[in-house]
Amino acid sequence: MKRQKRTTIYDIAQKLNLAASSVSRALSNSSKVNAATKALVLKTAAEMNYQQNAMASNLRKGNNPTIGVVVPRINQNFFSNIIAGLEEVTYKKGYNLIICQSNELHAREVDCVNALINQHVSCIIISIAAETGSYQHLQQVLDRHIRLIQFDRVVDELDTFKVINDNERASQEAVLHLVAQGYKRIALLEGPQDIDIFRQRKEGYLSAIRKSGFPVLEELMCENAWTKELGAKATLELLSLPDPPDAIFASTSDFSALGVLEVATDKGIAVPETLGICGYSNEPFTEITSPSITTIDQYSISMGKTIANLYFQEMEAFDYGVEPKIVSIKPKLIVRKSTSRS
């Protein structure tokens, strides 16, 4: 079974007794070709089942309308929403999306970025892996004048476009909400402090606690309570304190908050009456638990759209002179039953 060659503009040119250049112009609707010829070329191309070879075109034109995306995990609600949002916009612009996942590993992230550089993508959109290393691979991107947009987890030092959530304000708001509900000993489950977003969330917590006139208590802050299991473990420890907390802000994720809720349910602790629980991310399940969990929505789909639009508006419009810009989105506190005492 022999692989028949695809039709190229040369095939069309030959058939119509034209030059390939004319065919090319006709197909790209250039004004330099006669309307009749144009129509004929278009018709013939359709008949011959012609489809442009994007590789050749892009090579010649020196640009590739493709955006590379690197996320820690594709199948994580937040990121898959981001990707969906990105796709929504890039599709309309005729851009392709190449997706990679770093699996939270630095080495793999470097690999992905290099692959994207090879592909000569127009832009790389990235949220960095938990396992951070040097930023040399990102610097490489900049050195090659490939647009780079960081989002969510960003490297501050790098002077790039950034789209982030205002984690600090959101966290602060969440904690102030807890205070308003009458909680007085509010614990924090925090994430790895070498990741900016977790530092910011902790900042928000601290400033809200201070602002409310409460003391900052080391024993109420648990490190690395990232997953459901770790959240549960931390909760057990917190609850066995001589003076246990009356609310827990799982700033790492809703999964962590779920761990808290499960422990509370197991122990017969009333939520929200005896223990208030607040998560982060607005995972779909937070609405479904009983009680439903108060959390923070990050507008992930629209964030994806924002990122893509940023590229198209700011970056395509002008040339490289554009000042890198930081877009900060304020997430929204979603109050549900797990913190509604009143």
Place this chain on the structure above:
Amino acid sequence: MKRQKRTTIYDIAQKLNLAASSVSRALSNSSKVNAATKALVLKTAAEMNYQQNAMASNLRKGNNPTIGVVVPRINQNFFSNIIAGLEEVTYKKGYNLIICQSNELHAREVDCVNALINQHVSCIIISIAAETGSYQHLQQVLDRHIRLIQFDRVVDELDTFKVINDNERASQEAVLHLVAQGYKRIALLEGPQDIDIFRQRKEGYLSAIRKSGFPVLEELMCENAWTKELGAKATLELLSLPDPPDAIFASTSDFSALGVLEVATDKGIAVPETLGICGYSNEPFTEITSPSITTIDQYSISMGKTIANLYFQEMEAFDYGVEPKIVSIKPKLIVRKSTSRS
């Protein structure tokens, strides 16, 4: 700020006073180049920050190590898991993944497929949109000798590789489980019957009902109860029957099952005692509801891996003579509290 050109093999060749061909061979580790020269080229390439231009390379080699994926929605648990699984495998093979979403629209699906054909991807992996139309676009793919793998929602008529879930057996098993738990009037929430997977699930339901010696009752089968809202609506109707069902199999999705559960909870109907509920897909939240929902796990991540491996094993190894093969994965019934009477 002028965009400095990227270094090419010609730049390296010039610097080392070599021919570009030798540089190319050195970089691809060809045996036709002296070890010393090879080392020198590699070193110089690194110094000059050389990165291959994949577009040029792929054009010349006539192949593009890229796989295109078209799914209805990227941010749907099942599909994002599939993509994660695919990526896991393709990454290791040095392949790129271009992701598109059809948004369940036929026209958009056609667009995506055409874009992928333009890109000369090596393979297109697709789960077709709910809004089906002609299959001409997929036929085009085959005509151009691009590998095509359909998964989950497939077009039977097309003679391609297919990776599917054995929806019929899984549904049958679920219903038989309900029967074993003593449920006697089992209702079905079904999806659009022009999509194969929903037809198959209904078949499974029907055969289990017959096998159990129960009558097939039209009034217990509700069409198009796809979403949570539709599931809830259908449940209200079912419960207002003179002789209401004692179990509901939401074959469309867990969301639909969730709608059922919410209605039951609202009405104070005991689950699983008075009403049994079974969903489909093993969405993360099914574990969390109270009671937790019995459902069917589709092994989505591993299914993604299976699909990718299918491409690499069967399709790269041989040439086009390979007989299209159908891989059927048997999903797993996950029994939880919503159907556990005993």
Place this chain on the structure above:
DNA sequence: TTTTATTATGCAATCGATTGCCCGATTATT
């Protein structure tokens, strides 16, 4: 009717890497 614009088309170089073929210089074989 001659000259100048305009329009439509062709020619050939180009994007960057790969590869078949050829050739000179070593090394191995008889």
Place this chain on the structure above:
DNA sequence: AATAATCGGGCAATCGATTGCATAATAAAA
């Protein structure tokens, strides 16, 4: 020592589309 084989490397064509420049044909202007 003469011939054959091997090695290392260069030349130039090629992948398919695009584009600056040249040119023929036609229309407009003088």
